[in-house]
Amino acid sequence: MARRSQTETAVLGALSMQPMTAYALREAIRDVLGHFWSESFGQIYPTLNALEQQGHVERREGPRSGSSTFVITDSGTARLRELLSEPITATPPRNxxxxxxxxxxxxxxxxxxxxxxxxxxxxxxxxxxxxxxxxxxxxxxxxxxxxxxxxxxxxxxxxxxxxxxxxxxxxxxxxxGIPDDDTADGGGTTGDGDTVGDTPTNGEP
Amino acid sequence: MARRSQTETAVLGALSMQPMTAYALREAIRDVLGHFWSESFGQIYPTLNALEQQGHVERREGPRSGSSTFVITDSGTARLRELLSEPITATPPRNxxxxxxxxxxxxxxxxxxxxxxxxxxxxxxxxxxxxxxxxxxxxxxxxxxxxxxxxxxxxxxxxxxxxxxxxxxxxxxxxxGIPDDDTADGGGTTGDGDTVGDTPTNGEP
DNA sequence: ATGGCCATGTAAACTGTTACATGATTCT
DNA sequence: AGAATCATGTAACAGTTTACATGGCCAT
Known part of the structure; x- marks a missing residue:
């Protein structure tokens, strides 16, 4: 539930702005939410199916044959409100x-x-x-x-x-403030004549 | 390889500062790298075993019976340098x-x-x-x-x-700048004498 | 002697990405 | 006609967390 619901949130949220195909949904998420969110196809399709079964979205005729546009339902909007109100699940930092x-x-x-x-x-x-x-x-x-x-x-x-x-x-x-003594070293030509050695290392403010 | 190596980097890096038990390693990662990195036991133990088999770390007598302190080897240091030089694998944003x-x-x-x-x-x-x-x-x-x-x-x-x-x-x-029309709403009593809204809710410590 | 911390490890579950397979439609 | 793009979906895999199982050691 925990993390999957975050995908649900993004999907329902996007659909709350306008009906879309799954494909367009992914593009919208990439292009519009891209600065702070991401979802992949592998998440979007199953989530949409689940959402459909729960009655939170409805499948309509899409712009092409075989394609479907998803529309958020009232229950979907309610569910979105619910999800948005849930405590934020912080993603573990990884920089x-x-x-x-x-x-x-x-x-x-x-x-x-x-x-x-x-x-x-x-x-x-x-x-x-x-x-x-x-x-x-x-x-x-x-x-x-x-x-x-x-x-x-x-x-x-x-x-x-x-x-x-x-x-x-x-x-x-x-x-x-750090002498270039380079514990590590580039690929070959090291500074060699690197002077150095005793520089007091710091110069604290 | 791709993502697992990031765990390897954190583990080797921590051991490059001082030898530790796996347990201490996890604490060090939580307490020292915690602001920008995280690893769980489930990652640390297998990674240490793999690293040991590759000769990048060595297992020594630990502070207690049955415990082991891991020490980074020269090959481990070299591997760390390699890993640190690899391009940064950006984690997809999720805010x-x-x-x-x-x-x-x-x-x-x-x-x-x-x-x-x-x-x-x-x-x-x-x-x-x-x-x-x-x-x-x-x-x-x-x-x-x-x-x-x-x-x-x-x-x-x-x-x-x-x-x-x-x-x-x-x-x-x-x-x-937004009127408190609250499309969404607290739990029930909508609109009407909505008074409210603006009390700052808090009183945070 | 009991609770708490140090310490190790694994299995299951979950989340998520990538690659693939497929085909329709539109543009050039 | 052929390429690009729209569109759907799944299967395999990779990474990660969580919960559990276990036991020694230390202080009160």
Missing amino acids: GLLLRLFFGRTLGVRKCRELLLEARADAERSLAEYDGLARNLSVEEAGTPDLPYVLMTISAGRHGTAGVIAWVDEALALLD | GLLLRLFFGRTLGVRKCRELLLEARADAERSLAEYDGLARNLSVEEAGTPDLPYVLMTISAGRHGTAGVIAWVDEALALLD
């Missing part, structure tokens, strides 16, 4: 970037720096994306009752990525 | 809070506000935690070569939660 940085001494200063720069580039890209998205929606969907809620989730993304950027800069500064 | 807010029209303004206030309270709590942690470590572990890397991950947590707090405030302001 691959931080895992790597935590063991940065083994990874090596250079690679850490690369990871951080990459992360910042990613963040800057999505920041621009969020801004564009928010601007477009505010115009195109002006007046839609869902707008403020959608904007809220975009705002979450914006603040999150802004935080990442601020963090990266701080982290890079921290890295600069 | 239950944003999922709920996105369908806020169905959830209802009041509940959205509650969720946001709760999120802010959580964030403020961990912010304080991060700050305390950073201060303690800077003193107690001063000079440890791992310190800057550890501080980096704490800094990530700090910026992340700071972002959450900033976002919550913005989101609450957005919510205030």
